[in-house]
Amino acid sequence: xxxxxxxxxxxxxxxxxxxxxxxxxxxxxxxxxxxxxxxxxxxxxxxxxxxxxxxxxxxxxxxxxxxxxxxxxxxxxxxxxxxxxxxxxxxxxxxxxxxxxxxxxxxxxxxxxxxxxxxxx
Numbered sequence: 250x251x252x253x254x255x256x257x258x259x260x261x262x263x264x265x266x267x268x269x270x271x272x273x274x275x276x277x278x279x280x281x282x283x284x285x286x287x288x289x290x291x292x293x294x295x296x297x298x299x300x301x302x303x304x305x306x307x308x309x310x311x312x313x314x315x316x317x318x319x320x321x322x323x324x325x326x327x328x329x330x331x332x333x334x335x336x337x338x339x340x341x342x343x344x345x346x347x348x349x350x351x352x353x354x355x356x357x358x359x360x361x362x363x364x365x366x367x368x369x370x
Contacts, residue, residue, distance in 0.1 A: 255324045255325060256324070257320060257323065257324045257327070260295065260297070261295060261296070261297055261298065261327065262297060262298060262299065263297050263298065263299030263335060263337065264299075268297075268299065268335070269299050269301070269337060271289075271335070272287055272288070272289055272299070272335045272336075272337045273287055273337060275289055276288060276289050276337065277289065279359045279362050279363070280359075281355045281356075281358065281359055282341070282343070282355065283340065283341050283343050283344040283347060283352075283355055284319075284338055284339065284340060284341060284344065284355055284356060284359060285338075285339040285341065286336060286337070286338055286339075286356070286359040286360070286363075287336070287337040287339065288334050288335065288336045288337075288363060289334070289335055290333055290334060290335075291333055291334060291335040292333060293332075293333055294332055294333065295332055295333070296327065296330045296331070296332060296333065296334040296335070296336060297334075297335050297336070298319075298320075298323050298327075298335075298336045298337070298338065299335075299336070299337045299338070300315075300316045300319050300320070300337070300338050300340070301337060301338070301339045301340070302315045302316055302339075302340040302344070303340075305342065306340050306341065306342050306344060306345065307342075307344075307345040311345035312340075312345075314345055315340045315344045315345050315347075315352075318347070318349055318352040319338050319340070319352060319356065321349060321352075321353075322349070322352050322353040322356045322357070323336075323338075323356070325353065326353075326356075326357055326360060329360075330360055330363070331363060334363070336360075338356065
């Protein structure tokens with residue numbers, strides 16, 4: 250990936266349902282007000298991302314808007330993520346009302362927490 254290459258190839262996305270289920274099955278969650286980030290190591294050299302927005306969050310237009318904003322944010326900080334992770338972003342109610350900068354900020358903080366040590370229970 251070059252210095253300013255913000256593309257998001259298909260290889261960087263979780264696509265079929267079994268990939269989502271594999272992440273959700275043994276994921277470690279991180280939560281913010283509008284998003285839950287599920288993650289697990291994938292054994293690859295790059296991180297991949299998938300997005301889940303249910304009908305409880307918004308209608309079709311709102312769900313598609315949230316997915317576009319999350320993808321755009323992921324494009325911009327994908328290079329700073331630790332390699333070899335599968336991430337699933339689950340949107341919560343209220344997410345469609347956010348702007349791009351708010352989505353970017355919440356997801357960036359969640360992804361930054363991936364490098365922080367796990368809190369002891």
